[in-house]
Amino acid sequence: MKGTPAEDIARGFPSFWTSLPGTFALSAAFSCLYALGMPGYGVPGLPFTCLVPLLVLSTTSANARQAARRGFFAGTLANLLLVYWIAYTIAVPGNLGWFLGGLAALLVSAYLAVYVSLAAAFAHRVRRRFGIAGLWVFPVAWVCVEYGRSVLFSGFPWLLLGYSLSEHSLLRQAADLAGVYGLGFLLAMANVCLYMAGAKAALGERRGILLHLAGAVAVAAFLLVYGTVGKVPESPGTPGETVRAGIAQGNIDQSVKWDPDHQKETLRIYRALTKEAAQSGSEVVVWPETAAPFFYGWESEMSTVVDAVAAENRVPLIFGAPWFDPSEGGRYYNSVFHLGARGIAEGRYDKRRLVPFGEYIPLRRLLFFLQKLTEGEEDFSAGRGPALFTVRGKPVGATVCYEAVFPGIVRESVREGATWLVNVTNDAWFGDTVAPHQHLAMARMRSVEFRRPLVRAANSGISAIIDERGEVLARLDLFRKGIIVADIVPRTEETVYAKTGDIFAISCIIITILFLIIPGRGSHGNRSPGRKSRFV
Secondary structure, three states: OOHHHHHHHHHOHHHHHHHHHHEEEEEHHHHHHHHOOOOOOOOOOOOHOOOOHHHHHHOOOOOOOHHHHHHHHHHHHHHHHHHOOHHHHOOOOOOOOOHHHHHHHHHHHHHHHHHHHHHHHHHHHHHEEEHHHHHHHHHHHHHHHHHHHHHHHHOOOOOHHHHHOOOOOOOOHHHHHHHHHHHHHHHHHHHHHHHHHHHHHOOOHHHHHHHHHHHHHHHHHHHHHHHOOOOOOOOOOOOOEEEEEEEEOOOOOOOOOOOOHHHHHHHHHHHHHHHHHHHHHOOOEEEOOOOOOOOOOOOOOOHHHHHHHHHHHHHEEEEEEEEEEEEHOOOOEEEEEEOOOOOOEEEEEEHHHHOEOOOOOOOOOOOOOOOOOOOOOOOOOOOOOOOOEEOOOOOOOOOEHHHHHHHHHHHHHHHHOOOOEEEEEEEEHHOOOHHHHHHHHHHHHHHHHHHOOOEEEEEOOEEEOOOOOEEEEEOOOOOOOOOEEEEEOOOOOOOOOHHHHOOHHHHHHHHHHHHHHHOOHHHHOOOOOOOOOOOO
16 A cells, blocks of 8 residues: 655655654754854865755655754754854844844844755655655755845855855866856755665665765766866966055954044054055055044045055055945945055945844834944945956955855956955954854855955954965964965956856756646656656
8 A cells, every 4th residue: 555645755764764853863964964064164075965864854754844844943953053153243242142142143043944944845845746856956946045045135145055165175166157056056966866875775776876876976076077177277477467465454353443542553553564565565455344443534634544554655555444425315335445556545345235233224114223233323325336446457346244255246346347356354243253264265265256366354364365266375364463465366257157147046946946836747746656767
C-alpha cells in the first residue's frame, strides 16, 4: 500500500531524522555548517555541505508548512551566529542596553530566517510534486530567495552563501560571471548533489552514490579550473598606469569621535598620518567615513585645516564627512569628498543606501518616538546617483560603509567608467566581533565581480588595499592607528557581470515561479507510481 506523502518523501532516510530530536540535530547541523563556513569563522569546505541538513529537514517534513517551520527555526539559529554583533552595536555604541540589543539581534535573525523558510518550503513542494529529481531546481530557488532579501524592504544582503568563498583565492574568481549569486547557485548545486548521494546511500544504490558525488566534485573542479585559467593575470603595471594609494587609519574612539573638544585632536592625528603616507610615496590618501567629524564646508575653521592637509602634502585627499544642503528645506548627507593636491574641493559623493535605524528611521511618522543610532537628531537623506572622482586622470567610484555589500551600487560606478574603487567605512560600531571581518570579505567580492582595485579605509580597521583579483595587497587590522600604502592598477575592461547585472538572479526568480505553478506528475501532486526518474 502506498504510504503518506511524508512517508514517501522520507523513504530511505532513517526514521530518526523525522523525529523531534532529529529535527533539532539537523537544525543544529545546518546552523553550524552554514555559519562556520562564512567569513569571520572561515572553516574550509563547509559551504559545499551546509545545505544538506536543510534539504533533509525539508524533504522529510509532513507538508510544506512543517518544512517552512523547520527552515525558519534552523535559519534563525544560523543567522544568530552571524549577526550576533547587532546586540553589541545596539548595547554599547548605541547605549540602549543589552536587552534591546539582544532583542534586535534575534529579530534580525528571525527576519533573515524567513528566506531560509521559503527555500525549505519550496524544496518540500518540488520534491513532493516532481519526485526527488525536482530538487535539481532548488539552487535556482536559493538564488531567488537570496536576491529577494537583497532588494525587499531596502535590502539586507549580508553574507549571502557565495560570500563563503570570498577568502579562497581560486574559488571566488567565478564571481565575475554572475556575481555572488552565481557562486551561491554553484554551491547550492553541489549541496543538492551530496543530498542525492546520501539518499542513494540510504537506499543502498552504489552507482547513484558515485554519480552524484561526481557532480559535487565537478562543481568544485569548475571553480578551481576557472580560478586558475580564467583568473585575471596579475599585472605589475607600468609607470604612469599605476596609482600609489595610501590609507590613514586614525582609530578614533567612537565615544569621543563627535565631541567638539576632540575635533582638533582628530584632525591632528589624520594630518600626521597623511604626511607619513605622502612621504611613503602615496599619490592619493584616503581617510575613513566621517573622519572629519563636522559639516565640511560649513564649519570654516575645521574645513580650512583639512584643505591645508592636502595642500601642504601636495597629495589628493579622499575623506568622509557629513554634508548639509540647504536646498529643498535642508537635507543632511553622509558624504565622501575629494580634494585636489592644492586643497581645493573637486568632488562629492552622497551615500545612497542608508542604514535603517542607524542613519534614518523608516516610517518616521509611525515610529516618531525612535531616534537613530548615529549622531544628531535629523535623519540623513539618500544621495541621487553615482559621482566619480578623477585622480591622476583616472575615474574613481566611491561607496560609503554598508553600500559595499550592494553589487548594484558598485556596478553603476563601473558602468559610468570607474577604473578603481574607494570604500570609506566606520566599523568601530561593530567592536571586536566577526562583523568587521565579514564586512571586509563582502567588499572584497566587489573587486572580483568587476575586476577593479579597491581602497577601503576604516576608522578602527580593517583597512585594506585590494587588487582586481580580490587579493589583499596591504591591510591594517582592528584597533590600530597607522597607514598602509600599495600600488594599484586602474582597469577599464568590463566583466560579464558588469555587462549583464542581475539578469541571472532575475531569471532564477522567473524559473522558481514557473515551477510553483506548473502541475506535477501523478494525482494529487504525487509522482505517478512505477516510474523511476532518470535523473537520480
